[in-house]
Structure formats: C-alpha cells, structure tokens
Amino acid sequence: MTAPLSPHDQQPPNPPAPDTDGGGAQERPPLGGELRDGAIAAAALAVCGLVLGLLWVWLAPRIPLISDGSAVYLKNSEGEQAIGADGWFALMGLGFGVLTAAAVFWWRRAGGVAVVVGLAVGAVLGSVIAWRLGVALGPTQNVVAHAKAVGPNKVFYAPLELRAKGALLAWPVAAMATFLALTSGFGPRDPEPTPHWDGWSAGSGETPEQR
Template identity: 60%
Template sequence: MTAPHTPSHKHSADHSRTAPPSYGGAPSVPEEEDGPGLQTELIQAALVAVVLTVSGALFGLLWGKLAPRVPLVADDKAVFLKEIEGEQAIGADGTFILLALGFGLVSGAAVFLWRRRGGIPLVVGLALGGLLASVVAWRLGLLLGPGDDVVARAKEAGPGVAFDAPLKLNAIGALLAWPIAGLAVHLGLTALFGPRDPEFAVGPYHALNEEPGRNHPYPPEPGTRTE
C-alpha cells in the first residue's frame, strides 16, 4: 500500500493547459480549413451558371455557321428535298453535339481550375449553366439560320431553284451534351487532383498516459489509493 497520491496545484494547472495527447504517438493533425461557406458557394455557383449561359451565344453563332444546310426545291405545287438521301439534317445534330462536348470540356476544366475544392452548389451551377447555354445556342441558331416561312422563300427562289431549309435540332437530347461533358470533366479532375482528407493513425488506448511507467490513462482522483 502506498500513501494517498494528491496531485499538486501546479501539476493540475499545467495539465489543464496541456493539449490533448495524440493517439499512438502520432502528431496531432490540425483541423482542415473550412470551406468558403454556403452563401459564398451559392454566389459562385450562380456566377458560373450566368457565365455559361451567356457563352451559349457563341455556341449558337458557331452552330448556325458550321451546321450543314438541307437543300430544298419547289415546283408549282409543293416543296421537296433536293437530295432525298442527303444526311445534312443528321449533320446539323452532329455538329451541335460536337460543339456542345467541346464547350462542356472547356467549361468543366475552367471551373475546376477556378475552384479546386468543388462542392455541390458549384456542380449544380455547372450543370444548370451548361443546360441553359445549350438552350440559348439552340434558339439563337434557329433565329440566325434560314427563315421558317418555307412557302415564301420557295416563291422567292422560283420553281426548280434550290434554297436552304430552316435549321432544326431533331435530337432534343443533344441539349444534355454540354452539362454531361462538363460534369464528367470536372468530377474527373476533382477525383485526380482535388484536395485530399488528412490521414492519421490511432494507437492503443494506453498511449493516452502522458507519464511513463503508469498503468492508468488519467491521474487518480485526490484521496484515492493505488496499489
């Protein structure tokens, strides 16, 4: 039996000021810095969506210029396709999809380089902005293309003279090409080059004891006996 062990006031004060010990002898890991905050993330996501939507105008200009035209010809009774087996209509959809994939790749990489931390609001802004930009490009391309009044344009061209059909997007699902490509690129870059969570090792429970040679994880209470 030993005498009651009463820790001194100095020891208690020093112990209260001591940082919690690390487990397994591993150094304590500082807390990871918090993100920019929900309000800031929402503002950044809205900014991304607005910028991408505006860039849809450039997409529409390129589509209206690069998409192949469908030639039509008219007689005194009706309007016909000049080339029945022509693939110009399919080419217009393909041009739209290729441009959308290119814009999606660039936008996804640009958003990642701007904000490497990512976050759900930023991803939603990227997807929504890509979709709105595709809609803007679609409608703008139709406005800049040949007019929709085929009969008037056939009369203007005259019988047997070919003229361009209105630009159309037959595959409406092509509007999803930009957001899908942007999300794929952004998530892929985030997985490869994004920040990693800190790793730390957890040792045995008895490593909590700060004083070597003791079997108790914490100092005994005043007035207790130890054997």
C-alpha cells in the same frame, strides 16, 4: 525503483500546430459565397451558349431544297445534312462540357453543392440558348415564303433544326462527368487524423505503479 511520475510529467506533449497553409488546397467559401459562385458559374455557362449557337450556325451542314412553283422538294433525297446538324450540335456540346467544367474546377477547386448545381443548370441553359439562337440565325422558318422569294427551280436551304432533342444533354452530361473526374483526381483532400497520445510509452505498457 523508479520514482512515480508527477502530474506535470503525465501531461501529453503540445499538440502539433495546425497546418495554416492548407497544403495548397482551396478553402470552401461560406454558404453565401458558395451560392454566389454557383450563380456566377450558371450565368457564365449560359453566356457560352451564345458562342455555341454561333458555331452551330457556321458549321452545321445545310439542307438544300428546290421548288417547282407548286411544291418544295429535297434537292438530294439521300442527303444526311439533317443528321449532320444534330451530330455537330452534340459533338460541340461535348467539347463545351469538357472545357467549361475544367474552367469551373480551376476557378473553384473546392467545389461545393452550389457550384455543381450551377454548373449543371448553366450547361442546360447554354444548350437551350445555343439551340434557339442557331434556329433564329439560320434560314427562315417560313419555307413556302422562302421558295416563292427565290423562284422555281432555284436552290435554297431549309431551316436549321435540332431533330434529336437529346443532343441538348450532351453539354451538361459532359460537364458533370468531367467535373467529377477532376474533383476525384485533383480535388482537395481531407486532412489525416492526428494520432492520439495516451501519455505512456507504447513499448513498455507499464504504469508508474508497476515499475
């Protein structure tokens, strides 16, 4: 015969101590801090739009024009400089999207809705700022006045334009895709549930009264 277990003997063992180090995962800030981080991310990406705009002015191919004194013509009617300007903007937008998303993930790995929204809004603002800055810093928009200033049969360049406005989405789309991939692969994981202890031996399946 086995002596019945006392109430003290039936108490479960002490639960395991919580993992205080977080397993290396970054804790999510409170709502106020998360909103602040989202605003910081949006502002930082908007500032990066200035860099993209300067690079676009520097790298985008120019469209040569020529005037005969009465009209303005393309110097090379088969040139692809206009398409090249859109392509350069889109390619650089994709690169900026990958780099800025990686930087935001490294800074705030825990993520959060506010950070993701800030990343998207900042990427859109950065693209618009880059576009408008590039147009402003490129050749003048007044083609007629520019032609008169350089004189007949002189080559000058057309204004820098973004004809395919869909290129503005290259940065935000690349940023969202990169951030999602990094979060899925390297983001913090939810802790595994602690196994429940029922107070009895799993092998015997007997209560004290049955022993």
